[in-house]
Amino acid sequence: MDFAFTPEQEALRELARTIFTDHCGPERLRALEAAGTWYDDACWQALARARLLGVAIPEAHGGSGLGLVELGLLLEEAGRAVAPLPLVPTLVLGALPLAAFGSPEQQRRWLPAVADGGAVLSAALVELGSDDPAAPATVARADGAGWRLDGVKVCVPAAERAARILVPARTDQGGVGVFLVDPRGAGVAVERQILTHGEPHGRLVLAGAAVDAASVLGDPHGGAAIVRWVTARALAAYAALQVGVCERALRMAAEYTSGREQFGRPIGSFQAVHQRAADAYIDLEAMRLTAWEAIDRLAHDEPADDAVAVAKFWAAEGGQHVAVAAQHLHGGIGVDVDYPLHRYFLWAKHLELVLGAAPQQLARLGARMAAG
Secondary structure, rough: OOOOHHHHHHHHHHHHHHHHHHHHOHHHHHHHHHHHOOOOOOHHHHHHOOOOEEEOOHHHHHHOOOOHHHHHHHHHHHHOOOOOOOHHHHHHHHHHHHHOOOOHHHHHHHHHHHHOOOOOOOEEEEEOOOOOOOOOOEEEEEOOEEEEEEEEEEEOOOOOOOEEEEEEEEEEOOOOEEEEEOOOOOOOEEEEEOOOOEEEEEEEEEEEEEEHHEEOOOOOOOOOHHHHHHHHHHHHHHHHHHHHHHHHHHHHHHHHHHHHEEEEEHHOHHHHHHHHHHHHHHHHHHHHHHHHHHHHHOOOOOOOOHHHHHHHHHHHHHHHHHHHHHHHHHHHHHHHHOOOOHHHHHHHHHHOOOOHHHHHHHHHHHHHHHHH
């Protein structure tokens, strides 16, 4: 298969890189952290003006009408800049399923708002004690024409800023529905959780939360397929993000070891440094290849479950190898929080674990192999 990008895709990548470089340099990130915020609204609005937030949104709803490959390029550049933005929750967990499964009214209401930077979306895919988002413990009970939801979701990205959160819940008829929940609505509470990379996520507590019939995504009893569809694209998106994170971390290590001298020569000339960097580079290229294979298969609606699991395995296993190697090659400065590498290490650790670490991906692959 050919993963060469078209001139238009390369131009999109360069535009995204320019915006992230201008808005997410180390000094800007340090200032945001000092101010106690994680969200860079100026960068978000710059992406909106460049029509990059709408890259995978249909033109009829204010987007560019492109697809998952272009979205993957945007996310890879975001990872390279460790950009503090809700790109995956809004564009992948929210906008993609709305574009694919939403009603005309849902699409009219939310997709233009995402494209112009006016709305943040998210999805609640994680519950304690379960690693299958399509088999939730959260319950939805019919209440007249609408629904009442009860349950707890954890690690919901961008929960504090989201206008709507897509919530999978088990219906009282034995199916699974996906519900667009207002996080500020009655019966809904969002408790802040700080994750490894410092970004706030949310513990979403639903206690009789009311959802009207117009806020159900697709068939209220057939949503398990939607959840699996979303989860596959989320895993591929996180893999693309991890490629950008690790590529930049390894590049920083190469720059540092080329300039740092010991015994009268750059430490990058030592054989042990060569070997450590080469091993990390091999991991990075495995991450890149598997991530883009998964994205390509999903973009062409081909069977992708195995490719997605392999991509997330390498994003987890390879990602932590590259992050540790980059820090090791920097020596003591690699753990100095005044030096920008620490952000890449923490992001890589977060992306290693989100929606299933390497052993969980192996278990999913093994189960499918055993089932034939």
